[in-house]
Amino acid sequence: MKKAKLNLKKVIPKPFKSLKKIGKAPGTVTYMGLRQDGVNKVAVTDYADDFYQAGVLEKVEDALKFRDTDTVSWINVQGLSNEAEIEKLGKYYQINPLVLEDLVNTNQRPKIDEYDDYIFCVLKMLYLDDSLKLVTEHVALILTEHAVLLFQEVEDDVFTGVRERLANKYGRIRTRGADYLFFALTDAIVDQYFVILEDLANQIELLEEQVYNDPEPEIANRIQALRKQVMSIRKSIVPVREITNRLVKTDHRLFQPETKLFLSDIHDHSIQIHETLEMLREMSMSLMEMYMSNVSNKMNEVMKVLTIMASIFIPLTFIAGIYGMNFQYMPELDNRYAYFIVLGIMFVILVGMLIFFKRKKWL
Numbered sequence: 001m002k003k004a005k006l007n008l009k010k011v012i013p014k015p016f017k018s019l020k021k022i023g024k025a026p027g028t029v030t031y032m033g034l035r036q037d038g039v040n041k042v043a044v045t046d047y048a049d050d051f052y053q054a055g056v057l058e059k060v061e062d063a064l065k066f067r068d069t070d071t072v073s074w075i076n077v078q079g080l081s082n083e084a085e086i087e088k089l090g091k092y093y094q095i096n097p098l099v100l101e102d103l104v105n106t107n108q109r110p111k112i113d114e115y116d117d118y119i120f121c122v123l124k125m126l127y128l129d130d131s132l133k134l135v136t137e138h139v140a141l142i143l144t145e146h147a148v149l150l151f152q153e154v155e156d157d158v159f160t161g162v163r164e165r166l167a168n169k170y171g172r173i174r175t176r177g178a179d180y181l182f183f184a185l186t187d188a189i190v191d192q193y194f195v196i197l198e199d200l201a202n203q204i205e206l207l208e209e210q211v212y213n214d215p216e217p218e219i220a221n222r223i224q225a226l227r228k229q230v231m232s233i234r235k236s237i238v239p240v241r242e243i244t245n246r247l248v249k250t251d252h253r254l255f256q257p258e259t260k261l262f263l264s265d266i267h268d269h270s271i272q273i274h275e276t277l278e279m280l281r282e283m284s285m286s287l288m289e290m291y292m293s294n295v296s297n298k299m300n301e302v303m304k305v306l307t308i309m310a311s312i313f314i315p316l317t318f319i320a321g322i323y324g325m326n327f328q329y330m331p332e333l334d335n336r337y338a339y340f341i342v343l344g345i346m347f348v349i350l351v352g353m354l355i356f357f358k359r360k361k362w363l
Contacts, residue, residue: 029083033106045074060085064092073147078155080104106138110239119143124236126196143182158192179259215294223287230284241270
């Protein structure tokens with residue numbers, strides 16, 4: 001007998017990303033992400049009250065000239081996989097190697113560290129792409145006296161509004177220092193969280209309606225996927241409240257007193273976001289309970305109908321069973337109208353039981 005051969009594809013498990021760092025010295029710049037695109041470009045926006053220029057640097061060494069200028073510079077590195085270029089830029093700006101290590105570590109929890117000459121902050125940038133799919137991107141910011149260095153994995157971001165405000169010479173951002181630019185970039189990231197939470201709320205509301213109206217088995221998978229998404233978002237957003245709280249309370253010389261007033265606004269937003277996220281998390285956790293409860297209720301309704309039908313037919317079956325026995329002497333069988341009398345009795349029992357169930361509100 002011939003047997004068909006199965007072409008089985010050998011599945012090789014993916015190595016853990018953390019293995020890249022094992023055995024390396026602390027401060028080694030090791031990119032932990034999955035976007036192996038290299039440094040796509042280094043975009044620079046340099047401005048003052050009456051001055052503005054924006055462009056893309058031909059090489060990373062050109063960023064050095066913006067370090068000691070009187071203007072404010074936003075140096076935006078798009079792409080983190082080219083570790084040598086990141087190290088080179090960090091050396092130009094005298095950034096601690098441990099900071100550079102965390103800068104390219106996409107598994108790094110959002111945090112903020114203060115140093116004598118700069119402030120380092122890690123955030124997770126969340127936004128919806130063109131297909132309304134959630135994108136989570138690792139972002140690191142370094143605030144110096146006259147510049148903000150921003151490192152992100154890909155070119156897409158949420159800073160379009162900041163760029164437009166910088167191009168407008170009458171905007172407030174042009175009259176302030178690098179600390180206000182740091183605030184504006186952080187504020188853009190935090191404000192986008194509201195959009196993500198609104199999308200989550202819409203998904204939960206839609207699933208609630210489907211759970212109540214038609215709890216199909218596939219909805220359970222969608223609820224589970226939503227719960228995982230909420231937990232992932234929570235992991236990225238929850239630490240932001242701690243970060244903004246530290247920014248409000250910091251006495252670092254790089255932050256002007258008037259800028260701290262704006263930072264307190266971010267802190268208020270982060271508290272609101274945290275409370276909303278916790279509410280959505282509880283709602284997503286309760287969706288599965290609602291689903292199981294509704295499925296159980298529907299099953300109970302089915303069992304109720306079957307039980308009522310069985311209860312109605314039990315006495316009818318009993319009567320039919322008696323007159324179905326093969327005894328020789330059954331007086332009723334000699335009656336001319338016995339058949340119709342028995343059917344009438346069975347009909348009366350049927351109607352009586354239906355009336356009884358109706359009064360008990362079982363129907």
